[in-house]
Amino acid sequence: MAVIQIEHLTKDYGHHRGVFDISFNIEKGEVYGFLGPNGAGKTTTIRHIMGFSRPQKGHTFVNGLNSWKNASEIQKNLGYLPGEIALPELLTGMQFINMMAELRGMRDMTYTNYLIKKFELDPSGNLKRMPLGMKRKLAIVIAFMNDPDVLVLDEPTSGLDPIMQNIFIELIQEEKEKGKTILLSSHIFNEVDATCDKMSIIKDGRLISTFVPDELRSSASKTFKFEFNIKEQFERFCSEVASQRKLEVIALKRDKNQAVISVDDADINSFIHLIADYDLKFFSEVKFTLEDYFMKFYGHNSSRGGGTE
Amino acid sequence: MFNKTIFKQTVKENLKLWLIITLLMSVFCALLIAVFEPETISNLSDIIKGTPLENILEQETFLGMIAKTFYSIHGVILPLIFIIITANSLIASQVDRGSMAYLLSTPIKRSAVVGTQAAYLITSILVMVIIVTIIGLFSIHIFQGDTAVNITDYLLLNVGLFLLMFAISSVSFLFSCTFNLSKNSLALGAGIPLAFFLFKLMAQVDDSLEGFKYLSLNSLYDTNAILDGGSYLAQFTALTIVGIVLYVTGMRIFTEKDLPL
Secondary structure, eight states, rough: OOOOOOOOEEEEEETTTTEEEEEEEEEETEEEEEEEEEEEHHHHHHHHHHTTSOOSSEEEEETTETTTTTTHHHHHHEEEOOOOOOOOOOBHHHHHHHHHHHTTTTOOOHHHHHHHHHTTOOOSSBBGOOOOOHHHHHHHHHHHTTTOOOEEETTTTTTTHHHHHHHHHHHHHHHHTTTTTEEEEEEHHHHHHHHHEEEEEEETTTEEEEEHHHHHHHHSEEEEEEEEEEEEHHHHHHHHHHOOSSSSEEEEEETTTTEEEEEEGGGGHHHHHHHSSSSSEEEEOOOHHHHHHHHHTTTTTTTTTTTTT | OOOHHHHHHHHHHHHHHHHHHHHHEEEHHHHHHHHHHHHHHHHHHHHTTTSSSSHHHTOOOOHHHHHHHHIIIHHHHHHHHHHHHHHHHHHHHHHSEEEEEEETTTSHHHHHHHHHHHHHHHHHHHHHHHHHHHHHHHHHHHHHHTTTTHHHHHHHHHHHHOOOHHHHHHHHHHHHHOOSSHHHHHHHHHHHHHHHHHHHHHHHHOOOGGGGGGGGGGGSHHHHHHTOOOOHHHHHHHHHHHHHHHHHHHHHHHSOOOOOO
């Protein structure tokens, strides 16, 4: 049984805001990336997993328990990192850590102390005056402190400096090895790319794609970009490629005499055969990156067409 | 329904304001008791003997004066300020800021969070009134040793004050539980209790404005009825019921609602 189950989750806030018929499952031990631009519905979905909001339609379950009905039961074994850091004022970091430990009924602080050390957190200061980066680190420590089996992390690395981002990714990998189930939401592609086994992309409240990054990376087609020395040859190529069913034209740039073509691995030889007749200035593979794949869904220009120079 | 850790934390967070308000109330209470001179009234009575004003002053006693000053104004508005600010900070402001997410990401039930906050608000008002009562009793003993004071009536004034504040705080607490934004919680949670206070004052200005008293919860705290041996039990009961119903309603709303955390 999946550790986190989301079934037809719908919550309409009006004005096309909210989430609409979202379904996905996260299996035990999986690190699941939840990607989308700001305002796409990531936090709304997480609110329902946490039991803060009641779904209009559908359900969410954590370890088989209904999020809305058993919210406090679920929290016993769940760590949550809110997207917005709003810590209670008037406390020092350490007082806050101790309070959270008390509320969670924790006795053993070994792991908490390990995390404090790992993130070089100085929890002695007052929360109100703490710099943002320190607050973010504190929030991470709070989320992981009782070593829960399920982690729900909303934009975990925003506000962290690059060194801390790496330490965070390291922590996620450690947790993954321990068999933790992790939902990681983000609008930044790289933090998800580095850690996730599986991803869903959400846009305007709807899931638009769910995929396994490794499968996409080993995809059986490649993209090439090349430039012709002579304009006539470029024109000839343009007319020739139109009749080729095996080649997929990504872009033809008349001003630069450049072409971007996608080819199935199986057809690579005939493609080379074809291209050998031309006088080329350069020929290069356009590496497939998930970011491009991701950007495609954002509705901006696909960078595969030339944005990656 | 209750959590010790949260309670301790809440006491700490609100201690400063609570201390200031309690101190101010104690000072006003002691001062007003100290400055009362029985001769003033008897002198006045002599002057106006035979005039129509006589009847009014006839009933004027020490407790009557205290009831018209401290128990109508200072003793009401000060705890009101505490209630308005604190009720909002207990729930709505924590939801608005988002820090409520931390409490609710622990195994503590929502009902325990809101129950603890309600318990704090009620307890803090109760302790405040008890302290002021004790200060008052001491002040009476020290400054008005010669005046005949009906201690039972004095205590009843304070019981009534507590019940009024219990009912008023339930209004502010209800709105704190209902709204996710501080500004909305404050608009009603502060606006309505303040309106109650002003309506009661209006009603006392002139007979033609007496109708205003029906618009105010504060009218149920009828100091004249307490001091003149009138009926006050029904009003006390009404304040208690209003308080209980609104607190329970607020807690229910909070446990059932969507939280934007």
